[in-house]
Structures are given as C-alpha cells and as structure tokens.
Amino acid sequence: MGLKCLAQHYLKSTGPSFILTKKNKPLRRRTASLSKMEFVNPEGLRLDGRRPMEMRQLRAEIGVVSKADGSAVFEMGNTKVIAAVYGPREVQNRSQQSNDEALVRCEYSMANFSTGDRMRKPKGDRRSTEISMVIRQTMEACILTHLMPRSQIDIFVQVLQADGGTRSACINAATLALADAGIPMTDIVTSCSAGFLNGTPLLDLNYVEDSAGGPDVTVGILPKLDKVTLLQMDSKLQMETFETVMQLATEGCKAVASYIREVLLENTKQLESRRGV
Amino acid sequence: MEQRLANSWRMTVNEKNFIQTALLSDLRIDGRGPFDYRNLTIQFGIEDGSSEVQLGQTRVMGFVTSQLVQPYRDRPNEGTLAIFTEFSPMADPSFEIGRPGESAVELGRIVDRGLRESRAIDTESLCVVAGKWVWSIRIDLHILDNGGNLVDAANIAALAALLTFRRPECTLGGEDGQEVIIHPPEVREPLALIVHHLPIAVTFAFIGNESRVIIDPSHFEEAVMGGKLTATLNTNGDVCAIQKAGGEGVMQSVVMQCLRIASVKAADITGKIKKAVESYKTKRDLKKIKRHPDSVDISNISKDMEKSKLELVKCQSDDMEIEGHSSKKDESSLRHSKHKALISGPSSWDPYSKIADTDELKASLASRAVATPNLKMDVMPPEKQQLNVKDESHRDADPSPPLLVAAEAREEKNKAKTLLDAVKPKHKRKKKNASNSNGS
Numbered sequence: 001m002g003l004k005c006l007a008q009h010y011l012k013s014t015g016p017s018f019i020l021t022k023k024n025k026p027l028r029r030r031t032a033s034l035s036k037m038e039f040v041n042p043e044g045l046r047l048d049g050r051r052p053m054e055m056r057q058l059r060a061e062i063g064v065v066s067k068a069d070g071s072a073v074f075e076m077g078n079t080k081v082i083a084a085v086y087g088p089r090e091v092q093n094r095s096q097q098s099n100d101e102a103l104v105r106c107e108y109s110m111a112n113f114s115t116g117d118r119m120r121k122p123k124g125d126r127r128s129t130e131i132s133m134v135i136r137q138t139m140e141a142c143i144l145t146h147l148m149p150r151s152q153i154d155i156f157v158q159v160l161q162a163d164g165g166t167r168s169a170c171i172n173a174a175t176l177a178l179a180d181a182g183i184p185m186t187d188i189v190t191s192c193s194a195g196f197l198n199g200t201p202l203l204d205l206n207y208v209e210d211s212a213g214g215p216d217v218t219v220g221i222l223p224k225l226d227k228v229t230l231l232q233m234d235s236k237l238q239m240e241t242f243e244t245v246m247q248l249a250t251e252g253c254k255a256v257a258s259y260i261r262e263v264l265l266e267n268t269k270q271l272e273s274r275r276g277v
Numbered sequence: 278m279e280q281r282l283a284n285s286w287r288m289t290v291n292e293k294n295f296i297q298t299a300l301l302s303d304l305r306i307d308g309r310g311p312f313d314y315r316n317l318t319i320q321f322g323i324e325d326g327s328s329e330v331q332l333g334q335t336r337v338m339g340f341v342t343s344q345l346v347q348p349y350r351d352r353p354n355e356g357t358l359a360i361f362t363e364f365s366p367m368a369d370p371s372f373e374i375g376r377p378g379e380s381a382v383e384l385g386r387i388v389d390r391g392l393r394e395s396r397a398i399d400t401e402s403l404c405v406v407a408g409k410w411v412w413s414i415r416i417d418l419h420i421l422d423n424g425g426n427l428v429d430a431a432n433i434a435a436l437a438a439l440l441t442f443r444r445p446e447c448t449l450g451g452e453d454g455q456e457v458i459i460h461p462p463e464v465r466e467p468l469a470l471i472v473h474h475l476p477i478a479v480t481f482a483f484i485g486n487e488s489r490v491i492i493d494p495s496h497f498e499e500a501v502m503g504g505k506l507t508a509t510l511n512t513n514g515d516v517c518a519i520q521k522a523g524g525e526g527v528m529q530s531v532v533m534q535c536l537r538i539a540s541v542k543a544a545d546i547t548g549k550i551k552k553a554v555e556s557y558k559t560k561r562d563l564k565k566i567k568r569h570p571d572s573v574d575i576s577n578i579s580k581d582m583e584k585s586k587l588e589l590v591k592c593q594s595d596d597m598e599i600e601g602h603s604s605k606k607d608e609s610s611l612r613h614s615k616h617k618a619l620i621s622g623p624s625s626w627d628p629y630s631k632i633a634d635t636d637e638l639k640a641s642l643a644s645r646a647v648a649t650p651n652l653k654m655d656v657m658p659p660e661k662q663q664l665n666v667k668d669e670s671h672r673d674a675d676p677s678p679p680l681l682v683a684a685e686a687r688e689e690k691n692k693a694k695t696l697l698d699a700v701k702p703k704h705k706r707k708k709k710n711a712s713n714s715n716g717s
Contacts, residue, residue: 129382137523141504213394220523227526231506233519234394239540242516243533250529 039197039209047208048077055192055204055252056165060172060263062180070181074173077206078163083173085181087153101145103152106136108170110159131167138191138220138230139174144184153183164207165193167218171230172256179264188260191220191230192252194245196237201245203252217242219249223257286370288500296501300489305498307333311491312538317546319437319553325467325561326442330434333495334424336368339434340417341442345457348404348411356403356411360389360435362418369423380427387520388418388432391476391509395517398439399471405447410457412444414470425496428507432478433550440554443467476517477546479539481506483525490535492542506532508539512547 040046050056056077065071068084075081091097108131109123139155155177157170168191175188195205197214210216215237220230228250237245296306303311315333322329326341348355362385364372372378377385392398403412416438418431446465450458482494482502494502504524509517516536 126377126382126386129379130386133379133383134522139523141523141525217519222526225526226528228521228529228532229504229523229526231519231521231532233516234390236395236515236517239514239516239536242536246529246532 037208037212039202039212040200046202048206052200052202053248053251055255056206058256058259060176060260062176062263062267068177068181070177070179070183072173072176072180074169074176076165076169076172076204078161079159079165079169079206080161081157081159081166081169081173083155083157083170083177085153085155085174085177085183087181087183088148088151089154091150091152097150100149102143102148102150104136104140104143104145104155105152106132106139106155106157106174108132108135108157108159110162110166114159114162131170134167134230134232135170135174138171138189139178141229142185142187142189142222143178144186147184153178162207164205164210165218167191167232168193168220168256171220172260176260176263180267187222187224188257189220189229190223190253190256190260191218192249192256193218194249194252196241196245201241201248203248215242215245217245217249219246219253221250221253221257223254288497292497293501296497297485300484300491305491307495309493311489312542314493314542314546315495317433317549319433319550321437321441321553321557326438328434328437328441330430330437332424332426332430332433332493334422335426335430336420336422336424337427337430337434338419338421339431339438340419341435341438342415342417343442343444344413344415345405345410345447345459346413347409348407353408354404354411355400357413358389358393358398358400358416359413360385360392360416360418362388362420362431364420367422368420372420372423383520383522384428384431385418387428387478387507387509387518388416388435390518390520391432391478392435392439395474395476395509395511395515397472397474397476397511397517399473402471403444405457406449406455409455414439414442414444423496425499426480426493429478429480429493432476432509433546436475436477437550437554439470440472440550441557443469474511474513474515475547475550476509476511477543478507478509478518479542479546481508481535481539483527488525488527488531490531492538506535508536510536510540510543512540512544514540 037047040052044051046052048056056079057075059073059075061073063071064073064082065084068086070085071083073080073082088102091103096103107123108128110119110128112119135155135157143153145153155174157174159166159170171189171191175185175190178185179188192203193205193210193216195202195209195214195216197209197212202209205216213235215233215235217237218230218232219228221228231246233242299306300311305311307315309315315335316331318331320329320331321327328339330337330339346357349357362377362381364377364381366372366374372381398414403414405411416435418434420427420431443462443466445459445462445467447457447459450456480493482491482498483489483504483506484491484498484502488503491498494505499505502524504521504527506519506521506527508519511517519536521532
C-alpha cells in the first residue's frame, strides 16, 4: 500500500507526462505514422483547416510561355505546375511517325527546388517515367489524333512546387495548355485525388496527408461523358470504402472541371476583345 | 518515350477487325470466355526464392535475394524491398537492352505498389540492428516470353519467389555485441519472410467503342485494346492497388464490376500459388532429410568448427588476416576487410591455399556450387564481393547461373577460429576428400 501511495504522489507532482512519455516512446517509433498524427481532429478539421470534403484553392493562368503553342499554370493549394504544349508539328523521329494519327509525347519533370529537400535527379527516375506515361496516355484518350496524321504533339509538364497531388495538377494544367494550343479534343480531362485517413474520406490530399501511408486514389475523368480515364490507387482499402473514395474524387474532378471551363471562357472573352470582335 | 516502333510487330487491319467483331459475340481468338484466365503453371528453381511462371505463352522468372544494408534514415527499423525488372529482348522484338522502357518501369511500379504500400511483406521483422543493419530484399523479374499480360505473370512470379525465399538467420555477437554474425543454413535453419497477405494482380482490357471487358489479354488482344486496368487485390477483400493509366474512358460502374470479378479471380490464383508452394516445400523438406547424414558427418560438434558440405578451408592464413582486420575495428572497417578480401581472394601467397584452389576446382566441377573460401563472416557484402570475384575466375569451369553467387553468399562458410585451424589443415583436407567422394 505504501508503494501505491508513492506512485500516486509521483503522478500528482510531476504529472502523468513523465511516466507516460517514457512508456510511449518505443511504441511510437514502431507504429506506422498513421496512428501518430490526427489528420481529422474531433471538430472535423484537417491539418490545414479544411473540411474533409473541401478542395484546396484552385488558380489557373493561360498563355504563360510565349514560345509554346499553348501553355498554362495550374495551382492546387501549394502545388504549382506549369505545362507547355508544342504541336501539331513535324515528327522529329521519322521512324515513329504514324500515318493515320498524331504522335503524342509527354515529359514530366519536377524542378529541383519543388520539394522541401533539393532533389538531385528530377528526370529519368522511375516515378517520372511512369507519370510521363500516365499523362501521355490520359491525354491521348481525349485528343482527336486522327485529325492530325503524321504530326507530333509534345506536352511538357514541370512541377514548380510540390505539395501533394502533383499528378492531378499536371493533368489539369496539360488540359488547359492543350485547349490554349487549339488542339481538338473530345472533352477536357480533369483530375483530383482523394484519400482515407482516420476513418474519413478526404478530398485533395496535401503532402503530409499523402505521405501518412494511407490510401491515395487519383482519378481522372472526362466530365461531359462522365467516364473514368485515369485511376490509380495505392495502399490497402476495402472495396466498399474504395467506391466511396472514388466517388468523392470524381466529385472533386467535376468541381475542377467547372473551374477550368470558367477560366477557358474568360480567356476566350479576352481573345475576342483583343481581336475587336 | 523513345520506342523503336520500327522493330515492333504491327497488327494488320484485318486482324484487328476480326478480333473486335469476334468480341461482339463474346468470342476470343484462343477460344476462351471473356473472363477466363489462361493456363497457369508455377515452377520453382533449385534455390530458395526462384520461381518461373507460365501464363499461357507468357513466361516470367522471379528471383529473390537478400543483403544486409543500412536502412533509410526516416525508417531506421524497417527493411527494404526493391523490385527490378528485366525486359529481355528475347521476349519481344520491341524490347531493348539497356535502360528500361516505359512498360518495364510501369510493370515494376505496379508490382512494387502491390507489395510495398499494402504491406504484404513485414518489413519490420527484417530489422537486425535498428538504424544500422537491416535486410534488403531484392526481387528480380525477368521476362522470358511476352505472350501478353506481363503484369499478372510477373506479380505471381514475385509472390511465388517471396514465399519460397529463405533468408539466413543472423544474431548479434562479436566482442562488442554489435557485429552481425550470419549463420549458414546448415547451422541454423534459414527463415522464411513474413508475408501477411498475397496481393494478386488481375488485368482487364477494354476493347472497342462499347468497351467490351476481357480478362487476361493475350498479345494480340493487347495490340487491339483501347485501355487497360490492373487491379491488385487480396483474398481479404482489400483492394491493394489499381492502375488504369489513361486509355479509353469507362463508366464507374464498369470499374466496380471489374473489381468484383477480380476478387473472385484473385481467390482462385491465390489457391493455385499456395498449392504450388506447398508441394515445393514438401519436396524440399524431403531433400533435406536425405542431406542430413552427410552434413552431420563432416561438421564437428563445436559450433566454431562447422563447415558446409563441400567446403574447404581455403586459406587459414587469409582467414587470420581478415579476422585480424575485422576484429580490430568495428563495422566501419568492414569495407576495409572487403577490399582485403578482394585482394587476398584469388591471388594468395599462401602455399596451402594453392593446393586448396585446385581442390576447389574439382569440387566445383563435381557439384554445381561455386566453392567458397572459409572466412569469418561478419557481414554479407564483403563476402559477396569476394564470391563475385571467385565466380569470375571459375566461370569457365563452372556453369552455375550468376545468381548462384548470391545463393552462395547465403549458403555459407565457417567461422574459423585462429590457432586451431592452423593445427588442423591436413585433417580437414582428408575429410574434404571424403566429402568430395560423397558429393560426386
């Protein structure tokens, strides 16, 4: 009984933190980062003050690269991406020329300064190669390539600031740049990501939420046709939960689509006024 | 991005139309139904951790090897898992040697996502000394024949190889308790990896404008398809990864339907993999039972003096040299010892070693194992380096596959203690001759 009193006395004087931290330390190191942080606090706010179904602020600008046929800057919160489109132009590599459709090439790279630690090799690593291929195939699905045979369309995407969701921002920027270049498309492609942390589906993950180790679902849709072109997911999810998260991401894509249409409409009005129409 | 289209085989318009029209009536050119998989056979190689998968015409080989490395700084107590793909030009005329093309990178990343992000392998159990030494598991996937749907076959090969892979057991020891001692398989049974679940990849192809869905596209169907969806699921009802990299758009309902079909197929394939692994395990256990009398004979009772079957004590002096080096300093000196090992390896000045060399050659010819020197091993890398060098020197004599070296590294050597070894050489050589006759 004496020991118990002593223990209680210690607890009262030094506070529980003294004993608890000592016990919790090794545990914390071993558990995955998922349980370490609270990504949705009890009030329902995320780390940056957003609600679970809230997207980050969108900002787009068209015609930023004067030399390119079409270009755009797209910002989703802190993620900033610039895209430039050259084409349709003559195929540089004759062996790749296709007689019945245009060749679409895409190159994705992250600027060295885009992430917190300066990146050593922004191009040519496996992730960049995969994302380049993904963007290319996504845009290829919506470009009417059979209208421009024996030509080439180049899409260059560069990440200037990376804060999660770079893939989505790249696709949105590429769409705007293609529209700016006047390349015929069946529909615009918009993309958004969603995740599932602390038992809640979250829309538009930023870098901290993305690197928490939870699932990350990136969806790219053709909004008018309501069809899914791009769908990527990693980490584990139950099938029903996945359906919920995918639907949330699709809603996000539709929100991006309405914003992109506004921007394009605004741009067209400006062009009209410049031409004196 | 740079693909030599000139080299690739192109499909004629007639063939394309034929395949698309046939699909309208739910007929596939090889007679399968739209949701039927091709014939799947899983075979295993001689070493633990090598598998060969045949899915119809597609053939993929998987090899798993392990090495002790320093962990990443932000995950100091987790092992690492790396996947490397090799798209051999013999599989398809459009594959080229050198840097992996887009499809190679994509395949690697799909398999990687399925295994790593979903935590199929328990990486925390691969930690030896937190912050200093962890096991790094390397999976090599070699494409031998491209008959379509490489992703599924490669995934199955990776899983089969991981399930049969055994890593050597290691303990902390040495003077300061910081050195890692790797035990040869004869001393302590090598350990299996802890696999929580099996993520199975199932690929769907979307063909035609009405988006007909078929499963497991063959080479011809892949040339015709408008889009592809690979879903990686396990039998617990979890979706581990999904990859639909652009291509034709599909409705969301179609995606969910594909996932449901995929879960059924995944259960099927998991059953097949487990069956194959079980039969391989029983075969291997039977083989082990036969091996036991040999190894018990040769090895001495004391742990210090244990030898593996055909092993020769190569250079006791070399051992002492290396021992001296490694016992002097800490792991930081391991690189030093590695260099020493390289130098003292093939070209040794010790008279005993010369004799041992030719005997080694005989031994290596008799069995397929590359004879390895007897060293006090503190860590794998120096050992591996030395083995690589040795392997090169014996390459003509020894037809063993290159990855045998890695297997050797696991397979083992002894810890020779200092003075006793110097006393015993003749005795050991006799025993070795006896073992040679046993082996051959």
